[in-house]
Amino acid sequence: MLNKMKLWKNQKTSSTLRDKIEQIKSRPVPEHVAIIMDGNGRWAKKRALPRIAGHHEGMKVVRKTTMLANDLGIKTLTLYAFSTENWKRPKNEVDYIMKLPEEFLDTFLPELVDNNVRVKMMGYKDQLPKHTLRAIEQAMEQTKHNDGLILNFALNYGSRAEILDAVKLVLNDYKDGNLNENDINEEVFSSYLMTSEFADPDLLIRTSGEIRLSNFMLWQLAYSEFWFTEVLWPDFREEHLIEAIEVYQNRQRRFGGI
DSSP, rough: HHHHHHHHHHHHHHHHHHHHHHHHHHHHOEEEEEEEEHHHHHHHHHOOOOOOHHHHHHHHHHHHHHHHHHHHHSEEEEEEETTTTTEHHHHHHHHHHHHHHHHHHHHHHHHHHHOOOEEESOOOGSSSSSHHHHHHHHHHHHTTTTTEEEEEEEEEOHHHHHHHHHHHHHHHHTTTSOOOOGGOHHHHHHHHHHHHHSSOOSEEEEETTSOOOSSSSSSTTTTTTEEEOOGGGGGGOOHHHHHHHHHHHHHHHOOTTT
């Protein structure tokens, strides 16, 4: 009897979620959603677990969030997985985080392929362990022909370093005569950033109650809508993403105009 009640409840929840998805898709959906996945360590601490347990649980949320974003018709989902500053964390935690892409993609890659999801990465590859980079590059290779949702991992990424590197590239092209001073504008400068192939994020989500950007896409987020939640990343559910998009759909974006 209990199993039947649980099944009925799951079916009802699933039906409600489908209805919500269709309702959201009837209005303009953000083309690019970026998420600062924060709160894994605090989630674990609240349960007297090691911090790595929170990162493992957070990995499961990545899967659910990706599938829902794909269902909603979002074109790009950028996930802030590891910043250039995160190397300061304890070595055992960093080592564990660097194993997660391999573990995640080993189990999740077939589903990404089946659902036409394309894996991309932005960040500094040189510092990444070989096994981490190998897992990411293998996923990118196996999904390169997919033309659905782009799942973009920001891994060993820092926006200030990205902007400085872009400035250096602009200067080099100027010195080499490939770029005229009068040609340099926002659109041209954006083409030198790691996100050159993506539209700027329409919506930024940050979990855990922190209200800051933490060196994440400082240039690209200039006119993005922000949505902050107290929910820790391992507790982030489909309804939270839906709520964030509903809030986005009810905002009026003026981009500095009236």
